[in-house]
Amino acid sequence: MTSEVWGETRGFDFEGMRFGVKAWRASASDAREGDVSAVPIVLAHGFAQQASTWDDAVRLLAGAGAECFGFELAGHGAGACSAGGDPAERSDFFDLRFQARALLAFCRIVARDAGVAPVLVGYSMGGRVALQAACLAADDLRDGGDLDRTALRSSAAFAPCDRARPLDVAGACQRDVTANAARMSAAVPFSALVLESAGLGPADAASRGALRERNFAWAARVRGEGVSAFMDWWAGLPLFESQQYLSADQRERLRAGRLANDAESLALSFERAGAHAMPSQGESIRALCELSRRGVPVSYLAGELDAKYCKVLADLRADSHDAVSCRAVPRAGHNIHLEQPEAFGAILEEVVESCTPEPAAP
Numbered sequence: 616m617t618s619e620v621w622g623e624t625r626g627f628d629f630e631g632m633r634f635g636v637k638a639w640r641a642s643a644s645d646a647r648e649g650d651v652s653a654v655p656i657v658l659a660h661g662f663a664q665q666a667s668t669w670d671d672a673v674r675l676l677a678g679a680g681a682e683c684f685g686f687e688l689a690g691h692g693a694g695a696c697s698a699g700g701d702p703a704e705r706s707d708f709f710d711l712r713f714q715a716r717a718l719l720a721f722c723r724i725v726a727r728d729a730g731v732a733p734v735l736v737g738y739s740m741g742g743r744v745a746l747q748a749a750c751l752a753a754d755d756l757r758d759g760g761d762l763d764r765t766a767l768r769s770s771a772a773f774a775p776c777d778r779a780r781p782l783d784v785a786g787a788c789q790r791d792v793t794a795n796a797a798r799m800s801a802a803v804p805f806s807a808l809v810l811e812s813a814g815l816g817p818a819d820a821a822s823r824g825a826l827r828e829r830n831f832a833w834a835a836r837v838r839g840e841g842v843s844a845f846m847d848w849w850a851g852l853p854l855f856e857s858q859q860y861l862s863a864d865q866r867e868r869l870r871a872g873r874l875a876n877d878a879e880s881l882a883l884s885f886e887r888a889g890a891h892a893m894p895s896q897g898e899s900i901r902a903l904c905e906l907s908r909r910g911v912p913v914s915y916l917a918g919e920l921d922a923k924y925c926k927v928l929a930d931l932r933a934d935s936h937d938a939v940s941c942r943a944v945p946r947a948g949h950n951i952h953l954e955q956p957e958a959f960g961a962i963l964e965e966v967v968e969s970c971t972p973e974p975a976a977p
Contacts, residue, residue, distance in 0.1 A: 624636065624692075626693065630713075632717065635691070635693025637687070637692075638683070639684075653971050654733060654967050656736060658737075659737040661740045664691065664873070665875065666685025666687050681967055682729070688884070688888075707887075709883040709887035709888055711888040711892040715744050722748075732804050734808075735805035735808050737810055738813070742810045743890065746894075746899055747894065749913075753902035753903075803911055806912075806970035807966050809966060812918065812921060815927060816894050817896060827889070827891035830891055838879070842873075846873045854921070857920045857921070869953070903939050907938040912969065914942065915941045916959075918946075920948040945958070
């Protein structure tokens, strides 16, 4: 029997920016018995995508009882115009660190509602944001931040899936700011981190400069050519060659999602949140190892057909001395969750199961 999995799009307000959030869960009658208390999952999509890119992959996960949340990056999806006015006038919202802080705040709200920190998943650009969030969290740990999972408790600040109400982190924090000061300073508001086809940052100053030059050139190109022409070129990059094997319906949905973006938001994403804005590769790897050492599992996934990120995976495995779980997924290219959703879902099920608390003794 196939579970009925449904989702709704809501808003999440953070320091003046409304981020779109799509929430999925199987209906109560269809979720597999005994799995309804599984650790929730927060997923951050890639460049020029929306939360709906996760629809196929979360079907298995939500059917198993895990509540899933697709966090939409600045200028993408439901949050594309939520800040109002000209995106260029609100360019700070596109900063990599700002989006990482928003993602951490959202994970805290999910954790407080569920009573357990979510698994955080980031794909490509979303992986870049998730990795920046991990670096911020690791810095907090080094500065003496708390990692006490038992301190998390349920909060009415986060609306369940059957309520059409925006998520309001500002209101939630104001209501509980005194009593929960220690809890809100908890360094890592996620139970595990999964990076899918994500870069690890510039290796050195020269690499950072080259990446900046490339990203600003891409920003100029999308502004000059417009979204449709730019996306025709973008889809033809060798990185996406394996997507030619997707079904016609999948390719059409992928293209429609890309064309739903506006040129200025895409350009600002390149300029303010491109790979040149990331922490250095060394800093990123140290952060991932620190999380692993503190008991937060870290996984890195690359598709076997994606030579560029298989190289990243191999280097990470060596440089982390196997502290990071590295997997190459068969018959997948850059976008594993789209090209092999069942394999991707099975991997995340394993991660969720490893993080799900044992039921309390009767």
